[in-house]
Amino acid sequence: MSNRVMNTDKETDVKYIKKVTANPAKAATAQDNSKAGVKANSSADKAAPKAYGMPCLPQHSD
Amino acid sequence: MLLLVGFNTRGFVLSLARFDNILAIKTQDGRVVGFHAVNLQVARLDEQVWTALEDPSQVRNDVKAEVLEWNAERDPEVTDGRAPNGIRTLSVNVAQICNMRCSYCAAGGDGTYGARGSKTAHIDLEKFKAQMRMLLDRVPDGGKFTINFIGGEPLIYPKTIQAIADDAREWATPRDLKLRFEITTNATLVTPEIAEMLADLRAFVTVSIDGPPETNDLDRKLASGKGSSALALQGVERLLVVQDRLGALACNAVFGAHNTDVVGSWNFLRQYPWDMIYLGYAAGPDDAVYSPRYAQGLATVAARAFEIGGEAELRRISQFDHLFRILDGKSRIHNHCGAGKTLLQVDTSGKFYACNWWTNVKEEEVGEDLTLDKAALEKFAPSLIELNNCGSCWARHVCGGGCMFVNRLRTGDKHRKDTEFCNRTRHIIARGIEYYEQSRYEHGQGD
Numbered sequence: 001m002s003n004r005v006m007n008t009d010k011e012t013d014v015k016y017i018k019k020v021t022a023n024p025a026k027a028a029t030a031q032d033n034s035k036a037g038v039k040a041n042s043s044a045d046k047a048a049p050k051a052y053g054m055p056c057l058p059q060h061s062d
Numbered sequence: 063m064l065l066l067v068g069f070n071t072r073g074f075v076l077s078l079a080r081f082d083n084i085l086a087i088k089t090q091d092g093r094v095v096g097f098h099a100v101n102l103q104v105a106r107l108d109e110q111v112w113t114a115l116e117d118p119s120q121v122r123n124d125v126k127a128e129v130l131e132w133n134a135e136r137d138p139e140v141t142d143g144r145a146p147n148g149i150r151t152l153s154v155n156v157a158q159i160c161n162m163r164c165s166y167c168a169a170g171g172d173g174t175y176g177a178r179g180s181k182t183a184h185i186d187l188e189k190f191k192a193q194m195r196m197l198l199d200r201v202p203d204g205g206k207f208t209i210n211f212i213g214g215e216p217l218i219y220p221k222t223i224q225a226i227a228d229d230a231r232e233w234a235t236p237r238d239l240k241l242r243f244e245i246t247t248n249a250t251l252v253t254p255e256i257a258e259m260l261a262d263l264r265a266f267v268t269v270s271i272d273g274p275p276e277t278n279d280l281d282r283k284l285a286s287g288k289g290s291s292a293l294a295l296q297g298v299e300r301l302l303v304v305q306d307r308l309g310a311l312a313c314n315a316v317f318g319a320h321n322t323d324v325v326g327s328w329n330f331l332r333q334y335p336w337d338m339i340y341l342g343y344a345a346g347p348d349d350a351v352y353s354p355r356y357a358q359g360l361a362t363v364a365a366r367a368f369e370i371g372g373e374a375e376l377r378r379i380s381q382f383d384h385l386f387r388i389l390d391g392k393s394r395i396h397n398h399c400g401a402g403k404t405l406l407q408v409d410t411s412g413k414f415y416a417c418n419w420w421t422n423v424k425e426e427e428v429g430e431d432l433t434l435d436k437a438a439l440e441k442f443a444p445s446l447i448e449l450n451n452c453g454s455c456w457a458r459h460v461c462g463g464g465c466m467f468v469n470r471l472r473t474g475d476k477h478r479k480d481t482e483f484c485n486r487t488r489h490i491i492a493r494g495i496e497y498y499e500q501s502r503y504e505h506g507q508g509d
Contacts, residue, residue, distance in 0.1 A: 016107065017106075020104050020502035022389055022392055024390055024391065026386065026387075027391035027392075050384070050391060050393055050395060051144065051145050052143075052395060052399050052400060052462055053460065053463070054381050054384050054490075
C-alpha cells in the first residue's frame, strides 16, 4: 500500500481502528510485585520505566 | 507495503501486514490486531484495515483515511526509555570454573570461557574490590547500582560473594547508594546456609534449569557425568524456604539445538512458585532449523498460559511480562541491553568487557584493572537501534536493536543483524501483542 493510494479524505466517523488503553498500573513486573520485591533493597526495586529490550538474562532488563 | 512472515513449513503461520508505522497481525482465531511502531499503541482492527493494507483499491476511502491518520499520529504521552549516563551494573565472574558440564554452555562448557588450566579460576578479590569502588564512586549520591554474580558457577565461592557484598555495602552506605545484588546459579551447591546468605543480600536469584529431569539431565550434567536435576531441585527447595526474603526467585531455561521442547519444560517449571520464568534461546549454527521450532514452542506455551490464567499466568513468562510492561509504561526502548553503556563485565583476572558473554574475547576488552578504555566504550554510546541499523524494523522500540553477542556469534560482526534472531524476536513480540490486545480490550478498555 503506497502513500499515494492512501492519501485521501476521510468521509465518515466510522471507527475501524479501536485502540486499547494502556494500563500504567500494570507497568510493573511480577518481580516488582512480589512481597520481597517491594521491600527489598528499598527504592532500587520499585517499578520504573524500562530502558532495555529483552536481554539474555532476565535480571538484565532494567 | 505488505509483509508476510511465516513459519509455515512447520505448520505454524504468523501473518503480518504493514504500512509504515502500522503493523497488522492476523491472529489464528481471526482477529486483526494493530500495533503502532512509534506510539507503541495496540488496537483491534476491522477486517477492512487488513484489506486496506493488502489491496487499498478494495476498501472505501474512509478506511484508508483512518489508517493514514493513525500512522501520522504521535502520542505525547510516550516517552523514550533512555539508558542512564554511566555504568550502573557490574557483572562479575566470581569463578571461571564450574561443577557442571552443560552441552550448550556459553562459557566454554566448563565455565572457563575457553581458558582451561588458567590460574584465574577464582576472582582476584582485592583487585575486584578496587574496581567496584571505582565504579561506585561514579554513581551520584542516592543512585542505584547492581552487582551481578555469574560464573562459571559463582556459588563455588560463597565467601567471596559475601565479602564483595560486605565491601559494596560499606562503600555505598555513606552516600546512600541503592545496591541490588543478582546471581545466576545452577543451584546445585545451595545449602541452607547459602540460601540464608542470599536472603540476607535480598538477592535476585536466577536458577538455570531446563525442565523436568528427563530433559534437564541430558544436557545439564555434573562434572562427574551424572545428571544435575536432583541436586538442582534440592537447591531450589532450599531457596523456596527463603523466597519471601529474596528480591525475586526466577528460573532460566535455555533452548536451542539441544532442546526445543519449550512446552514440556514450561509444564514442569510452572509447578514451582517462581516469581518469573525465562524461556530463552541459545543461538547456534543451525538456527534456521531450531529457532523457528523454539518460537513455535513459545507461542504454544503463551496460548496455554493465557488459557489457564490469562494475563497473570502469561506474565509469569519473562518475555511477555517485559512486553506488557513496555506497552503499559509507554516507553520506547532504544537499546536491547546496557552492554558498554550501563553494564560492564569483569572477569576473574580484572579485565573489563561490555558484554558478559565476551569474557576472554581479547578484541572485546574495554579495560583492565583500574583503567577503562574510553575510546572503546565510546563506540557503544549510540543506541543499538542506530548501531545495528534497525531504524526501519516495526519491533525496534520493543526489541531495542538486538543482541551484539548473538550478532557476533552468527554473523561475525556484533553490529550485523542475525536474521534468525530478528525473526524469532519479532515472532515473540507479535504473539505478545495479540495477548496484550486481548487483555486490555476484553477488560472493557477498548476505545
